[in-house]
Amino acid sequence: MTHKPGIVITGASGRMGQMLIKTVLESDKATLVGAVEREGHAWVGRDVGEMMGGQPVGVTVTADALEAFSKAQAVIDFTAPEATLAFSKLAAQARAVHVIGTTGMTDEQIAQLEPASRHAVIVRAGNMSLGVNLLVQLTKKVAAALDEDFDIEVIEAHHHHKVDAPSGTALMLGEAAAEGRGVKLADVRDSGRDGITGARKRGDIGFTAIRGGDIVGEHDVLFAAAGERIVLRHLATDRGIFARGALKAALWGQDKGPGQYDMVDVLGL
């Protein structure tokens, strides 16, 4: 019998946490060995299957992340930037693959992952779906083929609970467009227009964030010129696409050396 990697899910009660637990429990390639929530959370000490409204699964939610990680081969983490930074140190200590889906991390926070990645595999992506990662590649190609007569705008829409903007995916798409054009996103980024903004600056890459209802995640990359427009679009209708991508990353990372990777590496795009 082949060994099935043991997986711990952090932020177990969250929208993605619950989807990840369901995905791991349904998989025949991995085993759920832990579920983490913060100290004082109502789920701590209870069976995670029961907390999700189903049958017991024999995994008790814990606030002791290091203890949980040390029994696992991978940690899948869709939480918040400060939590992810703390988990990266603990996952490295446990030599577990750390799959990071958390978005909204600053450049400084991303840089702080480096010490952990010297000891363990980190796979981080603002979007773990196959479709979006393909869209990123397409965006780079289209941006490289067009000149600045085409204004580039990234438009994203998400549910009203989302706390960060632009979304991690929008930033991945913006980075890809900038790379295609041979510029740095930081030099051309235009987000949060409001008031008398002045005319659009040629070459800028604009971002618009829509928040409402239960939208899972929608992303358009618009290339607008005089007389024509191209729109590249991805619509997510089920969080399962992110969870399946994250589990694939956790399994992929099992035989890799320490370092930082993304979904382009995992999917071989």
Ligand SMILES: NC(=O)C1=CN([C@@H]2O[C@H](COP(=O)(O)OP(=O)(O)OC[C@H]3O[C@@H](n4cnc5c(N)ncnc54)[C@H](OP(=O)(O)O)[C@@H]3O)[C@@H](O)[C@H]2O)C=CC1
């Ligand atoms: N890369 C990708 O493919 C995707 C990324 N995401 C990203 O995943 C993240 C989570 O999204 P979502 O599940 O919708 O969010 P939720 O708010 O539903 O869940 C977040 C979970 O993380 C926990 N958490 C938050 N802060 C801390 C902390 N400081 N310490 C410990 N636990 C903490 C929360 O616990 P508590 O309830 O106690 O606060 C909660 O269980 C976001 O950054 C989102 O953008 C989402 C979908 C896809």
Ligand SMILES: O=C(O)C1=N[C@H](C(=O)O)C[C@H](O)C1
């Ligand atoms: O918060 C979410 O829900 C999502 N976050 C990710 C992002 O910021 O791009 C991925 C997905 O769009 C859902």
